[in-house]
Amino acid sequence: MTATARNTALALTAWATAAVVYGTAHAVDTEFSMFWVFGLAFGFVLQRARFCFTSAFRDIFLLGHARTMKGLLLGLAVSSVGFGLVMSRQVPMTSLGVYPPSANVLPLGIHTGLGGLLFGIGMVVAGGCVSGSLYRMGEGYVASWVAFAGVMGGLLVSAYTWNWWWDAHIATAPRFWLPHWIGHPGALVVTLLALAAVYVWVVSVEHRAGVIVPPASGARPQAAPSQTESVADDLRSTLRRLFVQGWPVLPAGAVLGGLNVLLFTAREPWGFTGEVSRWSIATASLFDAAPGPLAGVETLPGCVLVPSDGLVFNHMLFLVLGMFFGSFAAAVGAGEFKLRVPKRPVRYAQSLGGGVIMGYGSGIGMGCTIGAFFSAIPSLAVNGWVFGGFLAIGAWIGTHIIRRIE
Amino acid sequence: MTPTKLDVRGEICPYPMMRTVSALKKLSGDEMVLEVVTDHAPCLETIPTQAARLGFRTDIEETGASEWRIMITRTEAEDEG
Numbered sequence: 001m002t003a004t005a006r007n008t009a010l011a012l013t014a015w016a017t018a019a020v021v022y023g024t025a026h027a028v029d030t031e032f033s034m035f036w037v038f039g040l041a042f043g044f045v046l047q048r049a050r051f052c053f054t055s056a057f058r059d060i061f062l063l064g065h066a067r068t069m070k071g072l073l074l075g076l077a078v079s080s081v082g083f084g085l086v087m088s089r090q091v092p093m094t095s096l097g098v099y100p101p102s103a104n105v106l107p108l109g110i111h112t113g114l115g116g117l118l119f120g121i122g123m124v125v126a127g128g129c130v131s132g133s134l135y136r137m138g139e140g141y142v143a144s145w146v147a148f149a150g151v152m153g154g155l156l157v158s159a160y161t162w163n164w165w166w167d168a169h170i171a172t173a174p175r176f177w178l179p180h181w182i183g184h185p186g187a188l189v190v191t192l193l194a195l196a197a198v199y200v201w202v203v204s205v206e207h208r209a210g211v212i213v214p215p216a217s218g219a220r221p222q223a224a225p226s227q228t229e230s231v232a233d234d235l236r237s238t239l240r241r242l243f244v245q246g247w248p249v250l251p252a253g254a255v256l257g258g259l260n261v262l263l264f265t266a267r268e269p270w271g272f273t274g275e276v277s278r279w280s281i282a283t284a285s286l287f288d289a290a291p292g293p294l295a296g297v298e299t300l301p302g303c304v305l306v307p308s309d310g311l312v313f314n315h316m317l318f319l320v321l322g323m324f325f326g327s328f329a330a331a332v333g334a335g336e337f338k339l340r341v342p343k344r345p346v347r348y349a350q351s352l353g354g355g356v357i358m359g360y361g362s363g364i365g366m367g368c369t370i371g372a373f374f375s376a377i378p379s380l381a382v383n384g385w386v387f388g389g390f391l392a393i394g395a396w397i398g399t400h401i402i403r404r405i406e
Numbered sequence: 407m408t409p410t411k412l413d414v415r416g417e418i419c420p421y422p423m424m425r426t427v428s429a430l431k432k433l434s435g436d437e438m439v440l441e442v443v444t445d446h447a448p449c450l451e452t453i454p455t456q457a458a459r460l461g462f463r464t465d466i467e468e469t470g471a472s473e474w475r476i477m478i479t480r481t482e483a484e485d486e487g
Contacts, residue, residue: 003471050447050448052419052448054419055419055420055448058420059420059452062420063423063452063455063456065452065455067451127418127419127420127421128418128419141418143418144418210459211455211458211459212455213454213455213457213458213464215450215451335471335472336447336472337472338445338471338472338473340415340416340445340446341416342416342417342418343415343416343417344417347417347418347421350418351418402420402421402424403424406421406424406425406428
C-alpha cells in the first residue's frame with residue numbers, strides 16, 4: 001500500500017469515527033452534535049494551516065516575521081464585520097446601555113492586563129497556546145499534552161484565587177463596549193482601522209528585519225499551476241489542496257473568522273478555557289480539593305471559570321474534543337501525524353510551567369488567545385484590545401526567556 | 407569533510423529554528439555545510455529565512471513521513487566554486 005493510500009484509509013476511518021460520534025451525540029442532544037461539528041471544523045483548519053496564535057505574536061519579536069499575524073488580522077476583520085452585524089440586530093438601540101447577551105464584553109481592569117501578560121509569557125515558554133496545544137496534540141506532539149495538563153493546573157490555581165480577584169477587582173470593573181460610545185457603524189469602522197494600523201506596523205517590522213525567504217515548495221507543496229486533463233483530475237487536485245497540501249495562512253484566517261461568526265450566530269463566540277476549567281475543577285473535586293463557590297461567574301459571558309456541575313457531558317466538551325479530533329483526522333490524512341517526543345528534560349518542565357502560567361492568565365483574564373482576544377475584538381469590546389496588547393508584551397518577554405533555556 | 411550534523415527531532419517550537427541558528431553561528435570559517443534533521447514542519451519556513459540572513463542557502467529534502475533533512479550551505483562557498 002502506498003503512503004497516500006494508507007493516509008487516505010486512516011483519514012476515512014477517523015472521519016467515519018467522527019460521524020459515529022456525531023450520530024450518537026445527536027440522539028442525546030442536538031447541541032452536542034452541533035458543537036462537535038464546529039470543533040472538528042476549527043481543529044481541521046488550525047491543523048491544515050498550522051495556524052499557531054503563539055507564533056503570530058512571538059515571531060514578530062523573534063524573527064521579524066508576521067506571516068501568521070497577517071492571517072490572524074484578516075480573521076479578526078472578517079469576524080468583526082460578522083459579529084457587528086449580529087450585535088446590531090441583538091442591540092439595535094445602543095443608547096440604552098445594555099450589552100449583547102453572549103458577546104465577550106468583559107470587565108476591564110488589572111486582571112485583564114495581568115491575564116494577557118501571563119498568558120503571553122506562558123504560551124511562548126510552552127511552545128503553544130491552548131488552541132495551538134490542542135491541534136498539536138492531534139499531530140502527536142507529546143510536549144503539547146504536557147502543556148495542556150499545565151493549563152488545567154493553572155486554571156485550577158486561578159479558581160482558588162478567583163474570589164479574591166472578584167472582590168478586589170472584577171466585581172467593580174467597568175465593561176467597555178465601543179457601540180455604546182460611537183454606535184454600531186462607528187465601532188466597526190474604528191475596529192477595522194485599528195486592525196489596519198496593526199497591519200502597517202507588522203509590515204514595517206518585517207521590512208526592518210531584512211530578507212524573508214518564501215516557504216520552501218518541496219516540503220509542503222502549495223498548489224502548482226494545474227494542467228489537468230479531466231474533471232476527475234480537477235476534483236482530485238481540489239481534494240489534495242484541501243486535505244493534503246498545507247493551507248495558506250490568509251484563507252485559513254478568514255475561514256476561522258467566518259466559523260466564529262457562525263458559532264456566535266448559533267449560540268456564543270468561540271472559546272473554551274471555561275470548559276477546560278470545568279474539567280480541572282471536577283478532577284480536583286474527586287480529591288476533595290474543589291475550590292468551592294466562585295463569586296459572580298454566572299453573571300459573566302465568555303470563557304469565565306465554570307464550577308463543576310457534577311455532569312460529564314455538555315456542548316462545550318464536544319467543542320474541545322472536536323478541535324482535538326479534527327486536527328488528528330486532518331494530520332493523519334495529510335501524513336503529518338507523528339509522535340514527537342522531546343529528548344531534553346527541560347522541555348517537559350517548560351511545557352508544564354508555561355502551561356500553568358497560561359492557565360492562570362486565562363483564569364483571571366477570562367479567556368485565552370481565542371475567547372479573550374480572537375472573540376473579544378470582534379465583540380467590539382475594549383477588553384479584547386487590552387488583552388491582545390499585553391499578550392504581545394508577554395510574548396516579547398517570553399522570547400527573552402526561551403533564548404536563555406536553549 | 408563530512409558536514410556537521412544537528413538532530414532536532416522531537417524538539418518543541420521554536421527550538422529547531424533557534425538551535426539551527428546557534429549551530430550556524432558556531433560553524434568555523436572553513437565549514438561550508440550544516441545538516442539538520444527535523445520532524446517539526448513549521449521550521450521549514452523559518453530556517454531558510456534565518457539562514458539567508460546569516461549568508462546561507464537551504465535545500466530541504468523529505469526523508470520519511472514527517473521527517474526532513476535540511477542542508478544549509480554557505481553562499482560564499484558557491485561563489486568560489
